[in-house]
Amino acid sequence: MTSSLNHDPYISLSKITKGYKISGDDVPIFSNLDLEIPGGDFVAIMGPSGSGKSTLLNMLAGIDRPDTGSLRIGTSRLDQMSEAARASWRAHFMGIIFQFYNLLPMLNVAENVELPLLLKPLSAKERRSRVEKVLDLVGLTGRARQYPKLMSGGQQQRVGIARAIVSDPALLLCDEPTGDLDRKSADEVLEMLRFLNRELGKTIIMVTHDPQAALYAKRTLHLDKGNFVEERRAAL
Amino acid sequence: MSSHIRQSFVMTRANIFSLPRRVSISLSMVLSVALVVCVLAGFLSMAKGFETALQSAGSPSVAVLLGGGTNQETGSDIPASVIRTLEAKTDDIGVARHDDGSLILSREIVVTVDVKPVGADAGRTIALRGMDAAGSSIRDNVHVSDGRLFASGTREIVVGDRFARELGLLVGETIRLGTVDWLVVGRFSAQGSAFESEIWADLDAVRSAFDRQGQVQSLRLRLAEATSLPLLQSQLSTITTTPLIAVSEADLYAAQSGRTASLIRLFGWPLALLMAIGATAGALNTMMNSVSDRTVEIATVRALGFSRLSAFMGTWIEAILLAAIGVACGLTISWLAFNGWQASTIGANNARMAFQLVVTGDVMLIAGMLGLAIGVIGGALPAIAATRLPLATALRSRG
Ligand SMILES: Nc1ncnc2c1ncn2[C@@H]1O[C@H](COP(=O)(O)OP(=O)(O)OP(=O)(O)O)[C@@H](O)[C@H]1O
Ligand SMILES: [Mg+2]
Numbered sequence: 001m002t003s004s005l006n007h008d009p010y011i012s013l014s015k016i017t018k019g020y021k022i023s024g025d026d027v028p029i030f031s032n033l034d035l036e037i038p039g040g041d042f043v044a045i046m047g048p049s050g051s052g053k054s055t056l057l058n059m060l061a062g063i064d065r066p067d068t069g070s071l072r073i074g075t076s077r078l079d080q081m082s083e084a085a086r087a088s089w090r091a092h093f094m095g096i097i098f099q100f101y102n103l104l105p106m107l108n109v110a111e112n113v114e115l116p117l118l119l120k121p122l123s124a125k126e127r128r129s130r131v132e133k134v135l136d137l138v139g140l141t142g143r144a145r146q147y148p149k150l151m152s153g154g155q156q157q158r159v160g161i162a163r164a165i166v167s168d169p170a171l172l173l174c175d176e177p178t179g180d181l182d183r184k185s186a187d188e189v190l191e192m193l194r195f196l197n198r199e200l201g202k203t204i205i206m207v208t209h210d211p212q213a214a215l216y217a218k219r220t221l222h223l224d225k226g227n228f229v230e231e232r233r234a235a236l
Numbered sequence: 237m238s239s240h241i242r243q244s245f246v247m248t249r250a251n252i253f254s255l256p257r258r259v260s261i262s263l264s265m266v267l268s269v270a271l272v273v274c275v276l277a278g279f280l281s282m283a284k285g286f287e288t289a290l291q292s293a294g295s296p297s298v299a300v301l302l303g304g305g306t307n308q309e310t311g312s313d314i315p316a317s318v319i320r321t322l323e324a325k326t327d328d329i330g331v332a333r334h335d336d337g338s339l340i341l342s343r344e345i346v347v348t349v350d351v352k353p354v355g356a357d358a359g360r361t362i363a364l365r366g367m368d369a370a371g372s373s374i375r376d377n378v379h380v381s382d383g384r385l386f387a388s389g390t391r392e393i394v395v396g397d398r399f400a401r402e403l404g405l406l407v408g409e410t411i412r413l414g415t416v417d418w419l420v421v422g423r424f425s426a427q428g429s430a431f432e433s434e435i436w437a438d439l440d441a442v443r444s445a446f447d448r449q450g451q452v453q454s455l456r457l458r459l460a461e462a463t464s465l466p467l468l469q470s471q472l473s474t475i476t477t478t479p480l481i482a483v484s485e486a487d488l489y490a491a492q493s494g495r496t497a498s499l500i501r502l503f504g505w506p507l508a509l510l511m512a513i514g515a516t517a518g519a520l521n522t523m524m525n526s527v528s529d530r531t532v533e534i535a536t537v538r539a540l541g542f543s544r545l546s547a548f549m550g551t552w553i554e555a556i557l558l559a560a561i562g563v564a565c566g567l568t569i570s571w572l573a574f575n576g577w578q579a580s581t582i583g584a585n586n587a588r589m590a591f592q593l594v595v596t597g598d599v600m601l602i603a604g605m606l607g608l609a610i611g612v613i614g615g616a617l618p619a620i621a622a623t624r625l626p627l628a629t630a631l632r633s634r635g
Contacts, residue, residue: 089541
């Protein structure tokens with residue numbers, strides 16, 4: 001199961017509708033959304049505030065579910081899976097990077113990064129060595145015992161990235177990963193995402209407001225009035 | 237370790253580390269649990285102490301004979317023929333004998349009399365006991381603390397220490413009981429037991445003063461050995477068809493204390509339960525607060541793939557742990573404050589009686605269970621709430 005998805009995390013959304021009830025009124029966000037993202041892609045999703053970018057990402061993560069339509073990732077139909085199945089699916093195939101890092105303040109860096117590994121049948125020793133490796137990868141060697149609160153935003157987001165990739169998922173979802181960072185830290189984080197995409201083959205979907213950030217992606221989709229317009233495709 | 241246990245464990249650990257953010261509300265839960273535990277432990281140890289005091293006051297090698305289908309002295313009657321037959325027996329009936337071969341026994345009656353202290357308006361009702369000369373010696377732990385015992389056939393009385401203290405009675409004074417005057421010739425102590433609130437006098441003197449000629453309410457016998465009671469009981473059944481009850485003094489007191497102890501428990505339990513309900517509501521509030529305080533953290537780990545069960549367990553175990561701390565505090569305080577504490581209450585024959593509270597293992601176990609139940613029940617609902625957090629909404633807010 002792992003290998004089939006990890007080899008081809010092909011994302012296919014078809015005829016997705018999704019709305020919220022806001023003070024009694026049904027407010028549609030997507031009425032007929034189609035989207036295909038092949039494995040290995042790095043997609044930036046842009047669009048005005050309230051256009052449904054986070055909602056889309058949450059549906060891809062299985063945190064939210066579409067009202068109708070089909071949502072397929074690899075061979076899994078996320079829209080048909082139970083809550084528990086989606087949780088386990090996330091644990092195995094997906095890493096999430098949050099705008100506000102969402103690190104647990106009372107756990108140190110290593111413990112935060114270790115969290116997704118607790119869901120897998122790994123020994124403590126294996127977990128430790130994986131955490132160490134991934135901290136090296138994001139440039140936080142030797143910071144394992146620090147607490148997130150004492151770190152800069154850029155460093156905290158690198159912990160967030162480490163946590164997202166520690167269980168080696170094929171798909172990374174990032175909701176404004178640089179939204180809370182200064183330019184320099186943002187560029188570092190984006191470099192890292194590009195590295196993960198190019199060198200490690202991760203499929204990345206990144207929501208961003210920042211056109212500069214979008215330049216790191218292979219292509220940019222603009223979300224407008226509940227559907228996508230392809231804005232830019234990288235020359236390469 | 238299974239993944240579920242590992243998840244629950246790490247969630248619980250994270251919760252506990254985050255407790256400093258919720259110090260005051262968590263402390264209030266701990267305190268309310270401690271209070272409930274203290275109250276219940278207090279009542280239970282009071283009941284226990286009362287039982288212990290009375291049980292130890294009674295001697296297993298003294299038998300008390302009661303007749304007339306009652307297990308109390310009041311209303312009991314023993315026919316003279318029974319006593320004569322018993323005394324005529326020369327073979328072993330389980331009762332110790334004097335050097336001259338006569339049985340060591342005391343025939344007794346109790347009349348209630350009103351005593352009016354000098355200068356007081358209201359009288360006090362007190363038990364005047366008429367007994368044979370051997371009476372005081374068939375009571376373990378009784379000794380004359382001042383003066384001497386009454387002499388046979390005289391209107392002399394000895395007065396229990398507690399009663400003498402309360403009325404300020406001195407040896408050599410006379411008081412009026414019924415229609416005649418009695419001379420106080422001595423005082424006795426009975427180690428704080430109910431006897432200390434009695435007045436003792438010669439059996440025949442009491443009978444004639446209160447027109448109870450020939451009456452015997454109870455018979456007190458010194459057993460040859462503590463194990464002789466069954467022998468006495470079987471002998472009794474052969475000499476008379478009158479229903480007689482022969483019990484050891486220890487059992488008699490135990491039965492009497494049982495009633496009072498039940499009464500204490502009957503009062504203590506509802507109070508403790510009522511407080512426990514209040515504390516459960518408090519625990520509910522504390523844990524709801526904890527869940528909302530940890531909303532983003534719970535949503536984050538759930539987004540990483542943690543199970544609902546781990547969100548439930550993390551919250552529930554936190555509640556149970558807080559309750560456990562409360563239980564530990566409550567039991568420690570109970571132990572320090574109550575164990576060995578002196579108390580007194582109304583005992584047999586309407587006399588006050590003193591006893592010590594004892595916080596036993598049983599008491600601690602039961603009070604502790606009630607305290608833990610507060611956490612188990614009060615934490616369950618918030619724990620369920622933790623599993624129902626809408627993740628998408630929770631993740632919107634800044635962590
Ligand atoms: N749980 C919810 N309940 C009600 N309305 C919601 C909920 N989640 C999202 N919405 C609404 O759906 C719309 C889309 O929200 P969403 O967060 O997806 O937008 P967004 O594109 O991510 O915006 P932003 O750029 O500000 O993050 C908004 O109007 C929002 O108010
Ligand atoms: Mg958003």
